Amino acid sequence: MTAAESSRLETTLALVLAGEIDSYTAPDLADLLAKYPDVDVVDLRDVSFIDSSGLRVLVEVHQQRNDADRTLTLRSPSPAVQRLLEISGVAKHLTVDS
Amino acid sequence: MTPHGASRSRAASVPDGDRLELRLPARPDVVGSARRAVHDYLTARGVPSAVVDDLQLVTSELVTNGILHGSPGAIGVVVGIDDRDAIELRVSNDGPGVLPPVSTWQAPEDLVVSGRGLGIVRQLVDDAEVVEADEATTVVCRRAWRRGAAA
Numbered sequence: 001m002t003a004a005e006s007s008r009l010e011t012t013l014a015l016v017l018a019g020e021i022d023s024y025t026a027p028d029l030a031d032l033l034a035k036y037p038d039v040d041v042v043d044l045r046d047v048s049f050i051d052s053s054g055l056r057v058l059v060e061v062h063q064q065r066n067d068a069d070r071t072l073t074l075r076s077p078s079p080a081v082q083r084l085l086e087i088s089g090v091a092k093h094l095t096v097d098s
Numbered sequence: 099m100t101p102h103g104a105s106r107s108r109a110a111s112v113p114d115g116d117r118l119e120l121r122l123p124a125r126p127d128v129v130g131s132a133r134r135a136v137h138d139y140l141t142a143r144g145v146p147s148a149v150v151d152d153l154q155l156v157t158s159e160l161v162t163n164g165i166l167h168g169s170p171g172a173i174g175v176v177v178g179i180d181d182r183d184a185i186e187l188r189v190s191n192d193g194p195g196v197l198p199p200v201s202t203w204q205a206p207e208d209l210v211v212s213g214r215g216l217g218i219v220r221q222l223v224d225d226a227e228v229v230e231a232d233e234a235t236t237v238v239c240r241r242a243w244r245r246g247a248a249a
Contacts, residue, residue: 022133023162024126049133051158052215080151087221088214 014075015039018046021054030057040065041097045076050084062094073097117178124165124173124191132161132175139177140185149243152222153177153185159215160189160237168235169193183244184224190236197228197235 015036021029033039042058044050058074065072075097077085082098085091118139122128133154140150157175164173168191176188203216203226220226223239230236 020130022126022129022158023165024129049154049158051155051162052218053162056214083151084155084218088218 012040013038014041014043016043016046018048020049021047021057022049022051023053026053026057029054030060033057033061040071041073041075043075044081045078047078047081049080052084052088055084055088055090059090059094071095117176120175122161122173122175124168124171126162126165128173129158129161129165132173133157136175136177136187140179143179145179145185145243149185149241153187153241156187156219156222156239156241157189159219160187160239163197163215163237164189164191164235167191167197174234174236179243183242185241185243187223187239187241188236189239190234192234197237200226200228 013036015032017029019025033042047054058072062072073095074081074085077096077098085094085096118135120132120135122132136157137150137154140153141147145153157177161173161175171192174188174190176186176190178186180186197216200220203220219237219239223241225240227238228235229238
């Protein structure tokens, strides 16, 4: 790596989630993502449960980031997240980094 | 799907004593309790974890739907395993139904944000129907599961 290349430092802000995302906790997730608009990555490896209420928040934030010419990456989806992404048919529309 | 009326009515006999019956206040904080109760009931009866996980997701979607769209009051959850090893899950809410017919529950193909939950339910069960009776709306779901078979 040359000095010229390394002088440009890029940072990625990741939000690491753990636990259950449902209609009770999804509003908290929406608040968190609104509070930290620079989050580019949501790490989902420790999400033990998610339903459509949680998926709805992720889709909405994905669309907001898209509108701002940015990308929200869903990183390391847990089996529960993977299952919902598959059956809901939205996986192909989102940016998922397994 | 189980298109044959005869097999469906036969399959509907869940032993009364072995059902799980919950009645919960229609508040968002009960959704997790309903999921855990369904998880514990099915796991204790040897249902494979992949099937248990799917039924937890169905429970979550239907209870949430009942809370959001039913009248203030109670949510009922009844789960049992019938004599043909199918899991039957019933989720009811007080008040007249606001659910569309099951045949219109679509899994969205694009990024439509609302109305996703019922399409998800339909993907996870073999059979679902909406029953409106006694001033309550009940969604009755069945998911086949054979004892000893791989999930």
